[in-house]
Each structure stands twice: as structure tokens, then as C-alpha cells.
Amino acid sequence: MHILILGGDGYLGWPSAMYFSARGHQVTVVDNYFRRKACIDVDADFLYPVPSLPERARIWHKATGREIKVILADLSDSETMRGLFSGAVRYTWALDERFTGLPHTILHYAEQPSAPYSLLDYRRANITLANNLITTNNLMFAVKDFAPDTHIIHIGTMGEYGTPNIDIEEGWLDIEHKGRRDRFLFPRQASSIYHTSKIMDTDLFWFGIRTWKLRMTDLMQGPVYGIETEESRVDERLRPYFNYDEIFGTVINRFVVQSVARHPLTVYGKGGQTRGYLNICDTLQCVYKSFETPANPGELRIFNQITETFTVNELAERVQRVGTERGHAVQVNHVENPRKEAEEHYYNPAYQGLQGIGVTPHPLTDDVLHGFFAIVEEHKANIKPELFLKGVRW
Template sequence: MRVLVLGGDGYLGWPTALHLSDKGHEVAVLDNYARRKYDVELEAESLVPIEDLPTRIAAWEEVSGKKIALFEGDLCDAEFTYSAVRDFAPDSIVHFAEQRSAPYSMIDREHAVYTQQNNVVGNLNLLYAIAEINPDIHLVKLGTMGEYGTPNIDIEEGWLEVEHNGRKDRMLYPKKPGSFYHLSKVHDSHNIEFACRIWDLRATDLNQGVVYGQQTPQTALDPRLATRFDYDAVFGTVLNRFVIQAVLGQPLTVYGKGGQTRGLLDIRDTVECIRLAVENPADRGEFRVFNQMTESYSVAQIAEIVATTFPGPVQIENLDNPRVEQAEHYYNVKHTGLVELGLQPHLLSDTLIESLFDIVGSNKHRVNDERMRPTVRWRGAVKS
């Protein structure tokens, strides 16, 4: 199968491209390198050094004997998007190519507008390209569990059966996103569902939880194949931050009381979920939704897991929460679709955290302490 991976230079896009290539698919990657530009803007970089994309691609061919094609450009450029889809002629398109940070989208008006324009317009250009060039292409779109927010009812997989005033209907699950980034993902989902309904497209929306881990079997084959390890307060994940703080002997910084609960999954499960979605496409006209997570923990529980796992003393420090979110809430997510397709999850209780301690230990000289403290405040983006 021919698969075009958009955002193929990113944290998840790159290992996904390698995983699909390793499993026998003909792969191309597309990227505009915006993620690397955010590093320059924020004066933060991956803890683990990463090579440029052409070097990565050449290293993969050297290690595996398999080629990955490269398209350099921006999805917001409709002409480029059409050209890439036409030239590679994919069977499936995996779409990671969006600004993915909630804090980044909440810095100020400029960053909020950029996030919405970049994500929504790029996705719309892609939908039109698919519809006009080959409507049979299967779009696998990375969404986020953050689209749902934290409702006081069970979170279904994308759709909800509703009864109101004696009548029943099936509708998209109500969304209550927590940032302008998450709002952009909601707009994407609605636009994709609309395109499936009126143009008879096929799409799988993967509402993904927080991903942890830095290595897959493919990226571990050569240091030049490494993917990112983000730890700063804008793009880093809470688990990465806690692991670094434990290694450096610093307190684990929990926002608020730590009752915020989120879905999580291992990076090895992320790339496998993509493969399963690609190899088992949605039907024409179907907008299929999978909740892509394997387990859920509160921030306080994650801190306790890191503290318990680390072979040394660890303190936990509670900070004022810079975000506007519920301190404690109900959180029960249905996530059976990918398991039914064959996903065999890795769990946080496995040995991955111990491997993360080793990765951080080898690169701790690259840590910038100042970048781990929160600087973006949700209400601070609006001048009073």
C-alpha cells in the first residue's frame, strides 16, 4: 500500500513512517519543518539530538534498504498539496501535519490565530485535494482526546446515541475542548465528517491520548533515526518533564492538586494504531472514530509512578495551575475499536519508564531548566 505521512519530520510522524515502511508499505513523508522553527522561537530543543529529515531518510535506506520519498512544503499552500497528492498517488494519507501544542496556541492572539489557520486551512486543502484527485484515498487523521474535554458522562468513540423528547438519533459526541489548539482539532473533525457525508470520502479520526516514550523498534536501529524528546512547558509532556526532574534531583512539578486525568499510550502503540487503521480502511462515506489510548491516570498518579519507579529520592511540588481546567473530574473513555483490530497495548507499568530514565541520563547535559517552568497562562493571553 502507498502511504503519504504528513508531518513526517515530527515526533510521531517520523517513527510512524519508519514503522509503515518496515511493515512493507511504500512510504513518502511531507513536512514544512514548522516544528523545528518553534524550537528556535521558544529557545527550546529536543533533549535527544535529532538529524535533519534528508539525513534521516538516507540513514533509513542504509539501515533497512528501503526508500522513503520526500515532499517539502506546506499544506496551507493548496497548489503544493494538490501536487503532492497527485504525484505520489497514495492509497492512504496519514495526517500529523498540524501545530500540536495547547500552550503554544494560548500564548496570545497571534499564536491562537496561527494555530487555527494552519490546522484548519491545511486540513481543508487536503480534503479538497482528496475529493478532486482520488476520493477513494483513505484519510487517517490524528485528532486528540482533548476534543472531548472532561464531560461528566462516559466518552464514547466519536458518536453518541441520543434520545430527546421521545425521538432518537446518532450524532457526533459533544465536544468541550480546553484550548484554541483543541478547538482547531474539533473544527477538523467536523469538516472531515462533513466531507465524508457529502463527498463520500473515507476517513478515520484517531482521538489520541498523551503519548509517552521516545523509541520504537525502528528508531532504535541507529542514532540517526531518533525521534524527538520534548520536555519544555510548551511542547513537552508531563511524563517527560517528571522523568527529567527525577533524574536531575528536582521536585516533580504538579499543576494544582494533580487531579486532572488523561488518557495515555506508548509511542510503540501509536505507530501500531496507525498501521492498523491504514490496513483496515474505513468504508466509502464513513467517518470512523477511534479513541487511541490504552489507559488513564491523573497527573498526581503519574507523579507517584515516576517517584516510585526512580531508583532514588523524589519530591513532589504542587504549583498553581496555569491552565483553566477542572481540578478533579469524572473520566471514563471507551476505547475498544483498535483493540478489536488487533492492538496489543504496552502499559505504563511495563519497563518503558526505566528506559526513559536511561535516555534522560545520557542527555541530561542538554536540559534547559528554565524551559520546564510554565510561562503560558490561559487567562494571561487576554489583556484585562
């Protein structure tokens, strides 16, 4: 099958490209290095250097004989997006430069993914809204005009729901009101401009699905942790890029790096904040199972993509235990919370849907953490502790 991956240079996009390629699919990745440039803009840094996207495709080809076609282009430009479907856009790197044709499935990762980035100032808020919403709208219209039967898999976020005082269902809620019943998108209440842009993505797609019978799976994902995937073991230069700073780093990733740097773990406020988390390998599995069992035309299928829930304090305890076993003398600090969020709250999301289509979840065990620590330790010399907390408030 031809799989088109938007945002294919990203933390999740590149491992997805290798995952589908390894399973015999023809993969095309598109990216404009938005994230790499944003990291330079906000003085964030990767834990280790990462080759350019065409270079990674060449390394992958040399190691496996498989081709991942690369297009470096900005998807917030509507003609560029449409060119992916008409064949007008040129490959930056490909063994066979002939147009692959319309995609069977599109993975849409191409967005600005950081809440603190979106609240740095009005300029970054505008960049987030413009980039995420225009890219999503470009995609929706291109699919409607060129490939209406193509299955879109979009990565949403559990942050769209916020932390309501009722159980969180998988995307939909049945409502009875004055004796009548109907089904609506589960109420959403984001705590950042980034999360708001993701809510608006869902609303845009839901409009297109109702109106033009498009088909989409929206995966409401929790924060992802980890570095290594089965495919990146082929050559360590194929590992995804990895941030540990306060703007682009996610909490477990940051805690492991902080432990290795002998920096106290930065628990925000009381640490009772509860969220759902998953291993990067489970992200790949969830996306792949969604591809194998596509949504029907006219269906907006929503899964909550998490493996288990933890409070921040529970995460800190686990990382501290494993870090200490590895000789890192890990301390836990409760720092003033830079976020506006409830630090103790009810949180009970449903997340059985993906298991229902065949996903086998991998929990965060001590063994998993040991493997994660081992990779971070290899790059200890690169860690810049000044990036852990720079005082961004959001």
C-alpha cells in the same frame, strides 16, 4: 502500498514513516519544519540533536536499504497540497525521483499540536487556526478531487471531548429527544484554541465524508510518552525529536526529564486531573491497524486512542518510584495550575474499539519507565531546567 505521511518530521510522523517502511510499504513524508521553527520561536529545545529530515531518510536507507521519499513543503499552501496528488511537487530527497502515484492511505499529522502554544497570544492563536484548518481543508479538497477512495487517518485528540460529567463514547452518541432517535458526534468542549482547531478538523472532515463519501479514521489520541521504537533501535540518530519544556513537552515525558535533572516534578494544582495515555509504540500500532482495516466510503470511524487512564498524581508517584530506584531522589511539587481546568472530575472514556481491530495495548510498567529513564539519562547534560516552567498561562 504507497503511504503519504503529512507532518513526517514530527514526534509521531517520523517513527510512523519508519514503521510503515519497515513493513515493506512505499513511504513519502512531507513537512515544512513548522515544529522546529516554533521551538526556536518560543525558546524550546530538543533533548538531543535531531538530523534534518532528508538526512534521517539517508540514515534509514543506509541502515535498512529502504527508501523514504522526502518533500519539504508547506501543506497550508493549497497548490503544494494538490501537487502531492498531481505529481507536480518535487522530492527534496528520493532514490527514485519518479512520481510514486496516488497514495493508498494518508496519515495526517501536520498540525500545530500544542495547547499552551495556541494560547500564548493572539498571534500564535491565529497561526494555530490558520495552519491546522487550512491544511486540513486543503487535504480534504485534494482527496475529493484526485483520490476520493484514499483512506485518511487523522490524529485527533481526547482533549476535544474535555472532561464531561458523563461517560465519553468513541466519537458518537445516540440521542433520544422527544420520542425520536438519532446519532450525533459526541459533544465536544475544548479548553484551548489548539483543541478547538481539532474539533473543527473533525467537523470539516465529517462534512466532506457526508457530502462526497470520503473515508476517514479519526484517532482521538491521549498524550503520548516515550522515545524508543523498534525501528529507532537501528541507529540512535533515528529517534524522534523530544521536547520536555512546558509548551511542547507532554506530562510523562516532562516528569522523566525533570527527575533526571533532579528538578521537582511540576504537578499542576491538586493533580487529580485524569487523562488517557499511551506509549509511542502503541500509537504506531493503532495507526497501522487502522490502515489494515480501513473505514468504508462515507464512513467517519472514530476510535479513542488511549491505553490506560491516570491522574497526574498517579503519574508523578510512578515516575518518582522508578526515578528513586535509579538514584535520582525525585521530589513532587504541586505548583499553581497555569491551566484553566477541573482538578478533580469524573472521567470514564470508552476505548475498546482499537483492541477490536487487533491492537495489543502496552501498559506503563516500571520496566517501560526504566527503559525510558535510561535514554533520558544518556542526555542528562543537555537538559535545560529553565525550560520546565516559564510561566505560560493557558
